[in-house]
Amino acid sequence: MAREKRSPRELEALWKEKDMSQGRTVDTMVVILRTRGCCWSKKGGCHMCGYNSASSPVVSSEDLMAQLQSAMDRYQNEPFVKIYTSGSFLDEQEIPLDVRDEAFRLFSGTERLLFESRPEFVNRETVAGLPGQVTVALGLESANDTILQESIHKGFSVADHRRAAQVLQDAGLGIRNYVLLKPPYLSERIAIRDALETIRFASPYSTEISVNPLNVQRGTVVERLWKRAEYRPPWIWSLMKVMEEGWTEGGPRIMSSPSGGGTARGVHNCGSCDQDLLKAIERFSFNQDVGELQGHDCDCRGTWERTMEAETALGTSVDLDRGLKNDLAV
Ligand code: SF4
């Protein structure tokens, strides 16, 4: 594949989009660095994550510096820059300190700078060196430890996440929390309930919450389940319900930018209503007007409701009060 032949000095990807900074929609540059990859993916990784394919075992500091420079070459003074690594920006094994400092130097003029990290790399020491415009995105996924460990295989607990968030909060930095909608082994109804409980848990300490409906990535546990028809990505109706009921006046911004939306691997409905609903979700993500999520209908809405009833009747789901009902071995 062409991917294997690419130079480690080349960025994985770079694109421009819109996001929000200081309460307004702004031009945003998204940079995906090609790194050694997520430390957790080398220990099995999360069940839905295929990001290991975006990494390379032989990326040096010099390679990463070259990648940053090529990002800088395409930078047009966007106020918001997001630097993703398909792992943890604060993991020194992935982003050495000199590269981290160079990224901060190059993008010191931005209004907002966002990167992702697992909680184990967030501590008083790492946070002390971060510029004030930083937002750290944390993949909380679920505020339920059983789901976090058994269903997602996340490798940290809710308490680990909360500790990291507290450190960021104390430092006055922004926090974008990710909530995973429909981890494997959960029925649609339980998935909705879990996402809503996670939003409620994370709201008091979130600058914003991104609801990420699971999309089926290649080479993952979830893909194996999906190919055996044992997993269906969430319905768009579910995503809309979570966003509508999770949003609160005066609470954090609730947003979603679903990967693979409207496809078989991503959040989807019947096919005919998908694009209109995804556009409504996008509008809501910016204007936070819950009216955008209301008043929609399609024949498939009834199918969604009946699916949830059937799943509940069959009991093929996780019971949040009693743990996992099914054998999780795949
Ligand atoms: S989802 Fe995040 S933490 Fe989990 S394996 Fe992928 S990159 Fe690592």
Ligand SMILES: [Zn+2]
């Ligand atoms: Zn439909």
